[in-house]
Amino acid sequence: MKITKLFTNNRKLVLFSVIFYVVVDVLHLTGVLNDYWIQITNVALINIILAVSLNLINGFAGQFSIGHMGFAAVGAYTAGTLTTIIWKLGVANSITKYLLFAVALILAGVAAAIVGYLIGLPTLRLRGDYLAIVTLAFGEIIRVIINATGYVGGPRGLLGIPKLSNFTIIFFVTLLSVIIMRNIVFSTIGRALKSIREDEVASELVGVDITRYKVLAFTIGSFFAGIAGALLCHLLQIAHPTQFGFIGSINVLVMVYIGGAGSISGSIVAAVGLTFLSEFLRLGIDNLNKIAPFPVGPEWRMVVYAVLLVAVMLYRTAGIMGGREFGILVPEEEGKNATGSQA
Amino acid sequence: MQPVLKLDSVTHYFGGLKAVSNFNLDLPEGVLWGLIGPNGAGKTTIFNLITGVYIPTQGKIYFLSEDITRYKPHTVVSRGIARTFQNLRIFPTLTALDNIRIAGHFRMKYGILGATIRSKDFYTSEKELTEKAMHLLELFKLHDRAYSPAKSLPYGELRRLEIARALATDPKLLLLDEPAAGMNPKEVENLMEMILWIRDHFKLTVYLIEHHMKVVMGICERIKVMDFGETIAEGNSSDIQNDPKVIEAYLGRQKNHAKG
Amino acid sequence: MSGIFNFQQVINSIQLGSIYALIAIGYTLVYGIVKLVNFAHGDFYMLGAYVAYFTAMFEISRKDQPNVIIILLISMSTGALVAFLSNRIAYRPLRYKPRLSALITAIGVSLFLEYTSSAMPFIGPSFRPFPDVIQTKQFHIGGAVLTNYQIINVAIAVTLMVVLTYIIKYTRVGMAMRASSQDKDALKLMGVNLEKIIDFTFIIGGSLAGAAGLLAGITYPRINPYMGIIPGLKAFIAAVLGGIGNVTGAMLGAFIIGFAETFGYAINSVIGEGIAYAILIIVLIFLPQGLLGKKTGEKV
Numbered sequence: 061m062k063i064t065k066l067f068t069n070n071r072k073l074v075l076f077s078v079i080f081y082v083v084v085d086v087l088h089l090t091g092v093l094n095d096y097w098i099q100i101t102n103v104a105l106i107n108i109i110l111a112v113s114l115n116l117i118n119g120f121a122g123q124f125s126i127g128h129m130g131f132a133a134v135g136a137y138t139a140g141t142l143t144t145i146i147w148k149l150g151v152a153n154s155i156t157k158y159l160l161f162a163v164a165l166i167l168a169g170v171a172a173a174i175v176g177y178l179i180g181l182p183t184l185r186l187r188g189d190y191l192a193i194v195t196l197a198f199g200e201i202i203r204v205i206i207n208a209t210g211y212v213g214g215p216r217g218l219l220g221i222p223k224l225s226n227f228t229i230i231f232f233v234t235l236l237s238v239i240i241m242r243n244i245v246f247s248t249i250g251r252a253l254k255s256i257r258e259d260e261v262a263s264e265l266v267g268v269d270i271t272r273y274k275v276l277a278f279t280i281g282s283f284f285a286g287i288a289g290a291l292l293c294h295l296l297q298i299a300h301p302t303q304f305g306f307i308g309s310i311n312v313l314v315m316v317y318i319g320g321a322g323s324i325s326g327s328i329v330a331a332v333g334l335t336f337l338s339e340f341l342r343l344g345i346d347n348l349n350k351i352a353p354f355p356v357g358p359e360w361r362m363v364v365y366a367v368l369l370v371a372v373m374l375y376r377t378a379g380i381m382g383g384r385e386f387g388i389l390v391p392e393e394e395g396k397n398a399t400g401s402q403a
Numbered sequence: 404m405q406p407v408l409k410l411d412s413v414t415h416y417f418g419g420l421k422a423v424s425n426f427n428l429d430l431p432e433g434v435l436w437g438l439i440g441p442n443g444a445g446k447t448t449i450f451n452l453i454t455g456v457y458i459p460t461q462g463k464i465y466f467l468s469e470d471i472t473r474y475k476p477h478t479v480v481s482r483g484i485a486r487t488f489q490n491l492r493i494f495p496t497l498t499a500l501d502n503i504r505i506a507g508h509f510r511m512k513y514g515i516l517g518a519t520i521r522s523k524d525f526y527t528s529e530k531e532l533t534e535k536a537m538h539l540l541e542l543f544k545l546h547d548r549a550y551s552p553a554k555s556l557p558y559g560e561l562r563r564l565e566i567a568r569a570l571a572t573d574p575k576l577l578l579l580d581e582p583a584a585g586m587n588p589k590e591v592e593n594l595m596e597m598i599l600w601i602r603d604h605f606k607l608t609v610y611l612i613e614h615h616m617k618v619v620m621g622i623c624e625r626i627k628v629m630d631f632g633e634t635i636a637e638g639n640s641s642d643i644q645n646d647p648k649v650i651e652a653y654l655g656r657q658k659n660h661a662k663g
Numbered sequence: 664m665s666g667i668f669n670f671q672q673v674i675n676s677i678q679l680g681s682i683y684a685l686i687a688i689g690y691t692l693v694y695g696i697v698k699l700v701n702f703a704h705g706d707f708y709m710l711g712a713y714v715a716y717f718t719a720m721f722e723i724s725r726k727d728q729p730n731v732i733i734i735l736l737i738s739m740s741t742g743a744l745v746a747f748l749s750n751r752i753a754y755r756p757l758r759y760k761p762r763l764s765a766l767i768t769a770i771g772v773s774l775f776l777e778y779t780s781s782a783m784p785f786i787g788p789s790f791r792p793f794p795d796v797i798q799t800k801q802f803h804i805g806g807a808v809l810t811n812y813q814i815i816n817v818a819i820a821v822t823l824m825v826v827l828t829y830i831i832k833y834t835r836v837g838m839a840m841r842a843s844s845q846d847k848d849a850l851k852l853m854g855v856n857l858e859k860i861i862d863f864t865f866i867i868g869g870s871l872a873g874a875a876g877l878l879a880g881i882t883y884p885r886i887n888p889y890m891g892i893i894p895g896l897k898a899f900i901a902a903v904l905g906g907i908g909n910v911t912g913a914m915l916g917a918f919i920i921g922f923a924e925t926f927g928y929a930i931n932s933v934i935g936e937g938i939a940y941a942i943l944i945i946v947l948i949f950l951p952q953g954l955l956g957k958k959t960g961e962k963v
């Protein structure tokens with residue numbers, strides 16, 4: 061099967077990942093990492109998919125989408141509805157349930173990709189800031205529709221989704237997603253996207269069909285957002301409209317720009333870092349609340365995010381990685397070329 | 404003989420401004436012709452119309468007998484027209500190599516699936532592209548810059564990079580928009596030689612916009628002069644130099660400059 | 664009177680439209696000059712509402728009859744001050760960086776204002792009822808009910824819009840504002856300091872948003888720190904609909920959205936909530952320059 065090539069061609073990356081996977085599993089089995097931290101790790105991995113896929117649109121293709129969680133919602137509700145219905149029939153056993161989940165994940169991606177395509181096609185002719193508003197409005201429309209659809213739980217959310225996500229599945233889906241997006245970035249498609257980001261007019265005039273590639277970036281990004289949404293709702297066993305609202309999208313956006321637009325490595329670092337930071341802040345605020353003479357609200361977490369975002373833009377516009385990649389993420393055939401290019 | 408490029412009474416308006424008026428051109432294969440005119444005459448607009456950046460208000464454009472009037476820029480490029488820009492438009496954060504490789508984009512033999520699974524076509528196509536790009540960089544003495552981000556290159560090298568990038572699309576017709584802008588006399592000298600060499604080496608037709616009279620008069624076989632969108636003169640360099648309308652257009656404009 | 668299209672709806676539409684208009688003007692002015700979609704603009708409106716709330720509560724606690732004009736001036740000053748500071752601290756240093764950085768910064772400023780407000784113990788994340796600043800009087804016209812609040816509301820909005828139009832059309836600084844949204848080089852030649860004009864633009868926009876905050880407080884008497892997000896978005900849509908950069912367009916767009924929403928809600932809540940977004944998408948696809956905007960193209 062061809063998919064095995066994806067792993068054999070990336071020996072270092074796969075080796076590193078497997079070591080990471082085994083270490084986390086061993087720490088979990090020996091009780092060093094409890095279920096709580098495994099859960100946070102799972103969320104961090106899902107955030108990696110979200111951040112890298114948004115980076116494809118914003119960082120590589122240079123478009124400005126701020127409604128990424130809208131696509132995750134499409135994926136979550138598609139997959140969640142499907143598995144919940146089949147689950148209730150009671151036909152899934154311990155093996156077929158994973159088959160069911162695999163189908164649900166792919167459908168989630170496809171559904172989100174179709175929506176992404178339909179939105180991208182007319183709107184990507186617009187300038188960056190208009191696109192931002194349209195994606196924001198689109199997120200709101202999704203929310204309005206979900207709220208009004210009693211069949212998927214309306215404002216209460218879709219409840220009783222079977223718990224099909226676990227660390228192993230999330231880990232390997234994340235790894236595969238990152239490798240696929242990495243392979244796209246390091247190809248003529250990725251170069252076309254970057255050229256659009258750098259100069260649309262010049263890009264068209266060296267033969268790049270810019271509309272097609274913008275829509276492509278949007279579609280691929282939405283596809284992986286859909287998968288991430290599906291993973292998430294099968295982990296938390298609920299899909300709720302607020303999870304996928306503006307604040308959720310902003311969280312992903314912050315990861316992309318703090319990590320560095322145009323750097324997959326940056327998105328990975330920021331997704332993991334910010335997921336854990338957010339958790340530490342939550343714990344810190346809880347503890348502070350016990351001793352402080354006045355209530356310390358959970359809102360401070362978002363205040364920290366906001367300050368971080370503004371500070372990065374003011375003092376390090378290119379983000380942590382500044383457009384560079386870790387060597388381990390660079391395909392061999394790129395050779396010296398990858399070290400030179402930086403955003 | 405069939406002209407490579409034919410413009411048939413092309414007119415273009417920007418709102419109420421008539422930027423190009425009834426422009427005609429029959430560009431034979433293998434020539435090096437020039438287009439001159441004072442600032443704002445409409446020269447760059449002509450290039451934009453040919454390459455599909457704008458669609459003319461009236462008139463038709465043919466390339467090798469194909470009507471390309473309403474083609475999008477990337478389609479025009481794929482037919483065999485390449486251009487450079489008056490104000491350099493390189494991809495600043497991409498390496499010099501990638502600036503060139505991107506111009507081979509529409510000839511790649513793999514798609515998104517091939518890229519994802521790293522198919523055989525991917526490797527052969529990429530290898531071929533990279534070799535060709537390296538060869539071009541070498542021809543333009545940019546090979547030791549291959550892995551540097553373009554924005555780190557000095558101006559003169561960027562000008563060469565932009566021309567090399569245009570050539571990487573395998574054009575039959577090359578449009579150069581003020582390639583000598585910002586160059587010193589020595590560089591201009593080299594540029595003139597380079598343009599002639601490019602035409603012969605790549606077997607191209609070249610159409611050149613230039614303010615630098617020395618360049619136009621020195622290498623162009625035939626010259627067209629525009630002013631306020633109108634074609635006011637046409638001929639070889641001595642015809643042009645002695646044409647009273649041309650002298651008037653240039654001197655008249657210079658007076659205005661002095662005033663402003 | 665029955666049916667969807669009745670006089671009551673027209674009154675409500677005008678009222679909603681005038682609030683959107685005050686917010687939309689700030690969006691359009693700022694965009695016209697610095698080409699920035701100031702995401703935090705809706706939060707200036709939120710802060711205006713809170714300051715109005717605290718001022719009114721203070722006056723009530725002293726058993727005074729709250730003075731609407733004083734509250735209005737305080738709300739406007741707050742909006743103006745926060746807008747001015749956001750520009751100076753967050754946007755100005757990024758003026759010559761890629762436009763996207765300023766846009767992201769604007770999102771950061773918006774989050775900062777919302778969540779810092781929400782984290783303040785005396786504001787808090789939940790809704791608060793806005794006090795009665797004057798005694799409600801109702802007038803019955805046909806089958807519709809018109810309150811003195813609605814009259815005050817529209818009167819204030821219209822007065823502010825008239826004053827603004829005067830400033831833009833006839834004062835020196837207003838003319839410089841218009842000039843700088845068209846040709847920055849000409850401005851330099853005129854010897855005008857662009858940054859001063861930008862400061863002034865933020866101040867005007869912020870003060871109108873602050874005023875809108877007070878009006879929203881007295882009309883829809885529930886406020887919370889996130890109240891600016893959706894009206895901000897809708898007002899921006901109004902600005903785009905009218906043709907971004909064009910003040911008359913922003914007002915026109917705001918009233919169109921006000922009517923569309925009010926009548927949309929009369930049909931059902933999904934249409935009411937969604938219609939502004941639908942309008943946005945339709946406008947951007949078929950009329951990207953908006954109703955009164957000019958078509959522009961990039962020079963190559």
Ligand SMILES: Nc1ncnc2c1ncn2[C@@H]1O[C@H](COP(=O)(O)OP(=O)(O)OP(=O)(O)O)[C@@H](O)[C@H]1O
Nearest residue numbers: 417422441442443444445446447448449960961962
């Ligand atoms: N996109 C555009 N929108 C409106 N007007 C334009 C646009 N592009 C060019 N023009 C106008 O059209 C006229 C011709 O411009 P053009 O760039 O073709 O001149 P040019 O001959 O190339 O001048 P230069 O020597 O300065 O490059 C000018 O008056 C210019 O201002």
Ligand SMILES: [Mg+2]
Nearest residue numbers: 446447448489
């Ligand atoms: Mg020109």
